[in-house]
Amino acid sequence: MKLRTVIIAICCLFALAGQADEGMWMLGNLNKQTRQAMKELGLQMPADRLYSPKRPSLKDAVVSFGGFCSGVVVSEDGLVFTNHHCGFSSIQQHSSVEHDYLKDGFVAHNYSEELPCPELYVRFLLRQEDVTRRVLSAVKPAMDEAERANAVDSVMLAIGEEVSHKDSTLIGIVDAYYGGNEFWLSVYRDYNDVRLVFAPPSSVGKFGWDTDNWEWPRHTGDFSVFRIYADKHNRPADYSPDNRPYHPDYVAPISLDGYHEGSFCMTLGYPGSTERYLSSYGIEEMMNNTNQAQIDVRGLKQAIWKREMDRRDSIRIKYASKYDESSNYWKNSIGMNRAIRRLHVLDKKQAMEQELRRWIGQTPEERERLLQLFPDLELNYKSRREANRAQAYFVESFLNGPELVQLALSILNFDFEGEEKAVIASLKAIIEKYANLDLGIDKEVFTALLKEYRSKVDSVYLPEVYTTIAEEYGGSDQAYVDSLYAHSELTTPRGLKRFLEQDSTYQIYDDPAITLGIDLITKFFEMNIQMQQASGEIIRNERLLNAAVRRMYASRNFYPDANSTMRLSFGTVCGYAPFDGAEYDYYTTTKGILEKARAHAGDVDFEVEPEIVSLLSSGDFGRYGDEKGEMNVCFISNNDITGGNSGSAMFNARGELLGLAFDGNWEAMSSDILYEPKMQRTIGVDVRYILFMMEKYGGAENLIRELKIKS
Known part of the structure; x- marks a missing residue:
């Protein structure tokens, strides 16, 4: 067996042994078994650094972006990284034939150039609480399903409203878990003034379009940058020219060290829905x-x-x-x-x-x-x-x-x-x-x-x-x-x-x-x-x-289906073998962009501007290149994600940002109903490629200076 095949097999088996790859875990309910599995895989942070309702923690840097994607706060002045396809509608709304930000990209060099996006909001999770006993106390044995649903919904709504009555800036939402067998309250705070700051051209952010969608190997720079604004007291406020950049409780540090096969990786975001327990x-x-x-x-x-x-x-x-x-x-x-x-x-x-x-x-x-x-x-x-x-x-x-x-x-x-x-x-x-x-x-x-x-x-x-x-x-x-x-x-x-x-x-x-x-x-x-x-x-x-x-499986460590609440998935950076005779590496480089552009000459889905071709061909990647001097574009891990996770932060063992999750792989598209550990992979865009495109192509040195970069 080739050494590479052995490495892939060991990676997958190790992940299985720790139940590391499968699962979208609730941060407010991380049990001892899950925490131990993370530690064995290499996590170097204590659990209360991941989630704490009382002090700043990693979860405070992660947001629900618009209610349909995820994002991560990366600066003391409220910059948010998310996917290009998550910001796509906002980029489109500001585009015209004269100012084609979809095609050409967009960069704001100061606050006054940032573009308001009135349809957007970001949501921060503050805490989670088990309210199962209170909700189910309203259910009586003689109720039919419609009566049960009405009783449960009434209590869920009442619990949520209690949160807003105590603090009008908070939102309380009770969600059902395990098919309606458990109920948890999540308390959020929303910020409604969100502005577009940076978008790469679609030849970067959508490179490959439908042809490459859900596929690996991937070479898409799927990222965009927004900023959260607040009032003078740093509280939520509707759009106003008088608002100021939001100062977050926690900022995600950014790593330039990269990853290797078997490196610990965790993804934090808001997956939409799965049906893993469906008949x-x-x-x-x-x-x-x-x-x-x-x-x-x-x-x-x-x-x-x-x-x-x-x-x-x-x-x-x-x-x-x-x-x-x-x-x-x-x-x-x-x-x-x-x-x-x-x-x-x-x-x-x-x-x-x-x-x-x-x-x-x-x-x-x-x-x-x-x-x-x-x-x-x-x-x-x-x-x-x-x-x-x-x-x-x-x-x-x-x-x-x-x-x-x-x-x-x-x-x-x-x-x-x-x-x-x-x-x-x-x-x-x-x-x-x-x-x-x-x-x-x-x-x-x-x-x-x-x-x-x-x-x-x-x-x-x-x-x-x-x-x-x-x-x-x-x-x-x-x-x-x-x-x-x-x-x-x-x-x-x-x-x-x-x-x-x-x-x-x-x-x-x-x-x-x-x-x-x-x-x-x-x-x-x-x-x-x-x-x-x-x-x-x-x-x-x-x-x-x-x-x-x-x-029946009482000894197993069960996680609930995704339901648009914050979840943690974890595992390792890991390649895979999709079928006999094929082995996929765990990362791609800019060489693949140039190769695809040549192979698909004349195809608008793979067109790349001459300036970008020249930039990537130069090989001058500076501090954003890897140890071989190459520029990584995308990478994969066996983290467990689904729709809604787009834009989720992918962190290393120290809680430093490695990249943004943006897709799954074609061979494991059944993952919403059954996880396949040998096949399922999360595709992420490398944060080093993000920063390279922002600085070297976009000329956004002002934004780079805001970031908390570690090397």
């Missing part, structure tokens, strides 16, 4: 319904968008952010279904469930309450199969499809009675959607998706609009769409203005787009009602399954 029936439903609908429908929509984006710069700027968001989960669904089949995930789940069946049958107290667990799961998933499939295609084809439909539904559901701040934010979101809408493209998308939905579902799930198309438009989807866009006032902001001003000559409920929206909502709720009983039973039985697995 095999739920996995099968996810594959065939949710994932397949995203694959089919988004593939059609994105092909239309991409064609027009490549033709016109104005469309590229308008559609870049929404295309990026859509295509990310489209490719994720393709990879997940592929990995589930290739890695035999269903077989593994079914084998575990068979073992659980035997245990239930052999344990009298379990047999009495769980004898019907699996028959009930199978029956109820089967009962809602067709309606669930139709609803998955419905959501993608209509609710996430034509933007005119999305606008109509937003206006239809507009809350005039909400808080002033929320009303203004809703209006801005609608206006932003109009600003990035091309009616010709949207009409083509709508026509294509009408046909796609009809071809995928039973006729019983067709909304009333299909009868209208058949009877009034001779079955022509195109004729219906042309008429809809010609007669609706909501195709431009003028209709919104007339609605808001309560123009007596405009009856919004007579607008054909609103009529369509009501038709779609009606059909959506019909599907929900049809599935209501089965869905309630599924929620109950999945919760019972989750609890039963933990009882």
